[in-house]
Amino acid sequence: MKNIQVKNVPDEVHRVWKTRAAAAGMSLQEYLHRKLIKEAQQPTVAEVLARVEHRGGPKIDGELIVEMIREDRDSR
Template structure:
């Protein structure tokens, strides 16, 4: 595994992150590691659009698209 070091984090940001880590019963390192992993696993809008642009064919009814979008938002 590789390591990441972040310098010059504002004190108020550090305090908020430490508080959130404590609330999650995690060390700051565990908390930030989990957040980074989740962020890397969640595609950006540009990545989704790029992936969608390479696909051909198929049609999705509007109601099904709305349901899928709601399910995705509810998971976050």
């Protein structure tokens, strides 16, 4: 397993995470470890769109999605 070290975290940000960890009954390290794993398991929009294209679906980008939403809203 690899290690990650984050430096220069603002005091207020550290305080917030430490408070949330304590409220969850965890150490700060354990709490952030779980958060990092959970975040990594959620694909980004770009990753999902790349999977769609890789599987033979249409090439869709953020601009096209915005355009489609605007067209849908305007049609109402």
